[in-house]
Amino acid sequence: MTQEAHVTQGPLTTEAGAPVADNQNSETAGVGGPVLVQDQLLMEKLAHFNRERIPERVVHARGAGAYGTFTVTRDVSQWTRAAFLSEVGKETETFLRFSTVAGNLGAADAVRDPRGFALKFYTEEGNYDLVGNNTPVFFIKDAIKFPDFIHTQKRDPYTGSQEADNVWDFWGLSPESTHQVTWLHGDRGIPASYRHMNGYGSHTYQWTNGAGEVFWVKYHFKTDQGIKNLPAAEADRLAGTDPDSHQRDLRESIERGDFPSWTVQVQIMPAAEAAGYRFNPFDLTKIWPHEDYPPIDIGKLELNRNPENIFAEVEQSIFSPAHFVPGIGPSPDKMLQGRLFAYGDAHRYRVGINADHLPVNRPHATEARTHSRDGFLYDGRHKGAKNYEPNSFGGPHQTDRPLWSASAVSGSTGSHPAATHAEDNDFVQAGDLYRLMSEDEKTRLIENLAAGISGVSRDDIAERAINNFRQADGDFGKRLEAAVQALRG
Numbered sequence: 001m002t003q004e005a006h007v008t009q010g011p012l013t014t015e016a017g018a019p020v021a022d023n024q025n026s027e028t029a030g031v032g033g034p035v036l037v038q039d040q041l042l043m044e045k046l047a048h049f050n051r052e053r054i055p056e057r058v059v060h061a062r063g064a065g066a067y068g069t070f071t072v073t074r075d076v077s078q079w080t081r082a083a084f085l086s087e088v089g090k091e092t093e094t095f096l097r098f099s100t101v102a103g104n105l106g107a108a109d110a111v112r113d114p115r116g117f118a119l120k121f122y123t124e125e126g127n128y129d130l131v132g133n134n135t136p137v138f139f140i141k142d143a144i145k146f147p148d149f150i151h152t153q154k155r156d157p158y159t160g161s162q163e164a165d166n167v168w169d170f171w172g173l174s175p176e177s178t179h180q181v182t183w184l185h186g187d188r189g190i191p192a193s194y195r196h197m198n199g200y201g202s203h204t205y206q207w208t209n210g211a212g213e214v215f216w217v218k219y220h221f222k223t224d225q226g227i228k229n230l231p232a233a234e235a236d237r238l239a240g241t242d243p244d245s246h247q248r249d250l251r252e253s254i255e256r257g258d259f260p261s262w263t264v265q266v267q268i269m270p271a272a273e274a275a276g277y278r279f280n281p282f283d284l285t286k287i288w289p290h291e292d293y294p295p296i297d298i299g300k301l302e303l304n305r306n307p308e309n310i311f312a313e314v315e316q317s318i319f320s321p322a323h324f325v326p327g328i329g330p331s332p333d334k335m336l337q338g339r340l341f342a343y344g345d346a347h348r349y350r351v352g353i354n355a356d357h358l359p360v361n362r363p364h365a366t367e368a369r370t371h372s373r374d375g376f377l378y379d380g381r382h383k384g385a386k387n388y389e390p391n392s393f394g395g396p397h398q399t400d401r402p403l404w405s406a407s408a409v410s411g412s413t414g415s416h417p418a419a420t421h422a423e424d425n426d427f428v429q430a431g432d433l434y435r436l437m438s439e440d441e442k443t444r445l446i447e448n449l450a451a452g453i454s455g456v457s458r459d460d461i462a463e464r465a466i467n468n469f470r471q472a473d474g475d476f477g478k479r480l481e482a483a484v485q486a487l488r489g
């Protein structure tokens with residue numbers, strides 16, 4: 001649909017629907033006199049304008065979204081009883097919001113930053129949200145570090161700018177970030193567009209089949225457009241001259257019928273293999289190497305419809321890692337567990353207690369049947385129905401069937417670090433990633449990292465940052481140290 005199709009007919013009105021006589025001149029006491037309070041059109045316009053903005057997302061503020069279709073291409077019923085995945089050929093409506101992480105609402109798209117990949121499946125058993133990134137791993141492995149981490153990516157409280165000191169101080173002191181920081185400074189660190197990048201669920205999630213058997217899964221969305229990235233200098237130019245480059249690219253490609261698509265894959269680990277796996281399978285700083293658990297094609301995701309109103313459908317869209325459907329659930333990943341709380345809380349603050357009722361957010365293939373009521377902007381959807389349960393008036397009732405299977409736990413409560421398995425340390429997979437790169441790619445990686453690290457004000461911060469890469473791979477560390485020295489003099 002194009003913008004021209006949205007023309008409305010009839011005279012201009014006030015919010016209450018009364019016709020407006022003059023929208024050019026406010027009402028005054030005589031010609032040249034002061035403005036009158038009885039000019040309620042003026043009051044209403046100014047007051048509404050003052051309230052146009054809602055709080056931007058505290059992270060991922062900058063983004064673009066589109067609707068689409070997910071189609072199952074492989075029978076996965078042996079692993080999950082999720083109804084929307086139940087048969088080959090089954091289609092489910094989706095909404096996907098892409099984003100950058102650190103920039104504010106008006107920031108440029110072409111920057112070195114992970115890209116958000118937040119996907120809502122409007123299934124017949126409720127909305128299932130998969131709130132991932134374009135990276136298979138993350139910088140930290142415990143939610144308690146997230147606010148500190150994001151503070152280092154955002155503006156400094158004193159200078160008001162993003163500071164290299166804060167970024168590299170935190171990364172240097174958080175060696176578990178080495179894998180993701182290597183990824184981010186490699187060729188895929190600045191995608192050419194939202195269409196030319198992969199998406200990942202990143203965390204491990206639980207799938208449960210009809211017999212209650214548990215599988216741990218990781219999701220991959222492989223772009224059918226091919227991976228395309230921007231070299232650092234080209235990205236700098238584009239960010240300065242065309243800040244909306246990603247957003248426009250997505251809208252225009254859908255407008256011209258060139259619908260972007262992704263091949264959806266999962267890696268599947270039977271639950272019994274988790275305890276003995278060489279890496280902690282719930283550690284978000286690690287991937288599962290494909291030779292251990294090969295990705296299996298299960299579906300196709302296509303984006304084919306632009307939102308009609310960016311504020312209503314993109315700014316007010318909400319995605320929560322806690323939105324599961326029967327057959328899919330969380331893993332004990334400590335990051336994911338923290339996220340299960342953080343998103344709903346953010347939505348209640350940012351959009352309000354009835355955010356789930358908005359057209360983009362509510363279930364499309366079923367209805368929400370709760371006993372929650374009222375609050376700001378409640379639309380009266382429940383009409384006169386009883387608002388408590390149990391009730392004997394035929395109201396909605398519990399199913400007695402949990403969405404996912406229980407996990408066994410042991411030990412005592414405490415602030416435990418994530419468990420390490422046989423081959424776990426903070427550097428092993430960063431080293432593997434480095435050694436996988438071609439010589440040219442390594443050179444660009446070192447240049448990108450050195451450009452960042454050389455911006456810090458203190459040698460000890462630079463040295464600690466370099467030391468993480470040294471531990472990942474000796475050659476990596478040596479070359480980076482020389483490159484940083486050359487820039488810092």
Ligand code: HEM
Nearest residue numbers: 057060097116117118132133138143146202335338342346
């Ligand atoms: C414990 C760590 C994390 C916390 C506490 C956290 C918290 C948040 C919050 C509060 C928002 C804003 C939500 C809103 O206002 O609607 C957000 C957005 C987002 N986060 Fe996280 N986050 C964490 C880690 C991650 C990770 C690991 C990923 C990806 C794998 C991720 C992907 C996203 C995406 C894609 C969005 C944007 C969603 C949208 O488009 O509306 N976050 N996060």
